[in-house]
Amino acid sequence: MSLRQRLVPYWLLAPGLLWLVVFFVVPMYFMGELALRSGSLTSGYTFDWAWSNFPDSLSGHTEQIVRSFFYAGTATLLALLIAYPLAYAIAFRAGRYKALLLFAVIAPFFTTYLIRTIAWKTILSDSSPVVSVLQTLSLVPPDGRVLATSGAVIAGLTYNFLPFMVLPLYANLERLDLSLVEAAKDLYSSSRQAFLKVTLPLTMPGIVAGVLLTFIPAFGDYVNAQILGGTGQAMVGNVIQSLYLNQRNYPEAAALSFLMMALILAIVTVYIRFAGTGAFMGDEEESA
Amino acid sequence: MAPLSRAWAWLRRNALPIYAGLAVAYMLIPIVVIAIFSFGATPKGKLTFGLEHGFTTEYWRTAFSLPDLNEALFTSLRLATISTLISTAIGTLMAIALVRHRFHGRHLTNLLIVIPMATPEVVIGAALLSMFIYASFALGFTTLLIAHVMFSISFVVVVVRSRLIGFDRHLEEAAADLYAAPLTAFRTVTLPLLSPGIVAAALLAFSLSIDDFVISNFNSGTTVTFPLYVYGVSLRGVPVQVNVLATMLFGLIAIAVALVLWQQRRAERMASVRPEQEATPPVPAGVAAAT
Numbered sequence: 198m199s200l201r202q203r204l205v206p207y208w209l210l211a212p213g214l215l216w217l218v219v220f221f222v223v224p225m226y227f228m229g230e231l232a233l234r235s236g237s238l239t240s241g242y243t244f245d246w247a248w249s250n251f252p253d254s255l256s257g258h259t260e261q262i263v264r265s266f267f268y269a270g271t272a273t274l275l276a277l278l279i280a281y282p283l284a285y286a287i288a289f290r291a292g293r294y295k296a297l298l299l300f301a302v303i304a305p306f307f308t309t310y311l312i313r314t315i316a317w318k319t320i321l322s323d324s325s326p327v328v329s330v331l332q333t334l335s336l337v338p339p340d341g342r343v344l345a346t347s348g349a350v351i352a353g354l355t356y357n358f359l360p361f362m363v364l365p366l367y368a369n370l371e372r373l374d375l376s377l378v379e380a381a382k383d384l385y386s387s388s389r390q391a392f393l394k395v396t397l398p399l400t401m402p403g404i405v406a407g408v409l410l411t412f413i414p415a416f417g418d419y420v421n422a423q424i425l426g427g428t429g430q431a432m433v434g435n436v437i438q439s440l441y442l443n444q445r446n447y448p449e450a451a452a453l454s455f456l457m458m459a460l461i462l463a464i465v466t467v468y469i470r471f472a473g474t475g476a477f478m479g480d481e482e483e484s485a
Numbered sequence: 486m487a488p489l490s491r492a493w494a495w496l497r498r499n500a501l502p503i504y505a506g507l508a509v510a511y512m513l514i515p516i517v518v519i520a521i522f523s524f525g526a527t528p529k530g531k532l533t534f535g536l537e538h539g540f541t542t543e544y545w546r547t548a549f550s551l552p553d554l555n556e557a558l559f560t561s562l563r564l565a566t567i568s569t570l571i572s573t574a575i576g577t578l579m580a581i582a583l584v585r586h587r588f589h590g591r592h593l594t595n596l597l598i599v600i601p602m603a604t605p606e607v608v609i610g611a612a613l614l615s616m617f618i619y620a621s622f623a624l625g626f627t628t629l630l631i632a633h634v635m636f637s638i639s640f641v642v643v644v645v646r647s648r649l650i651g652f653d654r655h656l657e658e659a660a661a662d663l664y665a666a667p668l669t670a671f672r673t674v675t676l677p678l679l680s681p682g683i684v685a686a687a688l689l690a691f692s693l694s695i696d697d698f699v700i701s702n703f704n705s706g707t708t709v710t711f712p713l714y715v716y717g718v719s720l721r722g723v724p725v726q727v728n729v730l731a732t733m734l735f736g737l738i739a740i741a742v743a744l745v746l747w748q749q750r751r752a753e754r755m756a757s758v759r760p761e762q763e764a765t766p767p768v769p770a771g772v773a774a775a776t
Contacts, residue, residue: 212575231618306692309712454608
């Protein structure tokens with residue numbers, strides 16, 4: 198191969214790589230730089246290796262950090278419980294409605310995320326029929342609210358990130374070799390045993406991918422907490438947003454988002470070591 | 486058998502489809518609610534988000550009567566169009582390099598494409614803002630465009646790449662055998678076969694851009710996009726026209742996606758590597774990219 202031919206892929210990659218490096222990697226560097234500054238908004242922030250911003254940003258917001266783990270974790274678990282049977286039904290029981298059901302799963306993407314969340318705010322508002330039904334069933338106390346509770350925020354997170362759980366699960370189940378399940382049944386395992394010992398382990402890659410793709414955005418989200426929650430439901434995302442845009446305490450805000458990025462990078466790196474980039478790229482061919 | 490136990494047996498047999506139906510209903514509820522509320526009357530001068538005052542088509546007739554909303558929508562459409570053109574072009578080239586060429590730094594390139602998709606939006610927005618603050622770069626349409634192209638590229642690469650992988654290279658080889666120059670073969674054979682994937686990628690980039698709130702909120706300055714407008718008015722009460730426009734946008738994107746998926750299935754049947762194999766249902770390209 199001539200040198201010119203060998204350079205072709207680099208020319209093809211150049212514009213995209215340049216854009217991603219300049220506007221994704223380099224900004225991370227500047228966020229780190231900002232996180233090491235100290236000062237105040239009025240006197241300006243100067244760079245002086247202010248490492249204490251990192252522990253300070255954590256200790257000042259422990260409550261919101263713990264809450265983010267709890268909300269995102271619960272929402273991810275709920276999404277898995279809703280999505281697995283749904284993905285299973287689409288893969289094996291939908292027949293000619295398969296395409297239509299998949300279309301329904303992605304349909305929420307066609308409406309603005311923010312407007313969907315505001316719609317939930319109306320659905321869960323104090324005067325809505327949904328709340329009176331919950332009150333009748335004594336799931337909510339007679340004078341209780343749904344809006345501005347943890348339940349509302351978790352429901353919103355579950356709803357908004359559900360497609361991210363369904364799609365990888367479906368992609369995984371679709372490839373499942375059903376003859377393995379039949380073989381298990383031929384060997385006298387019950388449906389439950391066959392599911393636990395064959396189907397579930399074989400779909401573990403899809404579960405892990407779905408859990409990551411749901412947990413990460415849910416953990417960083419602040420729209421649901423802002424619209425569906427009250428003052429006691431703020432998550433890390435709300436803190437970062439408010440520190441950056443309202444209080445303009447850039448160093449602390451940058452330190453907190455830098456730590457969030459580090460956490461997510463750690464999770465993703467561990468994942469990619471074991472599973473490759475395939476799940477994110479939409480196939481299994483690419484492995485680490 | 487007693488009717489009750491028969492009903493129970495029926496329930497048990499159909500538990501899975503019923504459960505799946507309920508799950509799909511859960512996913513569609515807000516969309517239906519938005520569409521219904523777009524016909525909701527409101528008392529004059531008061532902004533609400535509901536249907537308690539009766540049914541009216543007034544807001545569909547006056548959909549474009551709020552200047553601020555029109556401007557925001559126009560800004561969003563302009564932003565989405567330009568960022569889609571740029572990110573689709575750049576992303577398609579990257580996808581071709583990844584599938585068709587062997588080169589050093591492949592793993593690193595894959596990482597650089599995957600990590601932005603796995604990064605929470607709030608971090609992407611905050612990092613970009615940090616850089617713009619450092620460089621004292623004025624926030625506005627340009628910074629929004631930079632951000633939107635950035636977060637769209639990865640998704641474009643994934644969609645186009647998945648299309649390229651399941652693609653019959655014999656057709657290109659045939660073109661080469663018939664003395665077509667590499668670029669001619671690319672233009673007359675590869676590109677037309679690839680176009681459904683490119684269109685699907687562009688559609689995804691477009692809806693990601695129109696939909697984006699979090700990253701835009703960090704980098705917009707005084708520029709107002711459609712989601713930013715909705716956020717701004719949501720504290721006071723959202724004008725009903727927002728529901729109308731959201732419903733219109735939903736309809737347009739849904740139709741476009743349906744057309745692309747249909748076209749893709751047709752193209753797959755025509756050009757699939759193994760024609761005897763049933764074409765898989767349409768998740769792969771278009772939207773599985775969201776995963």
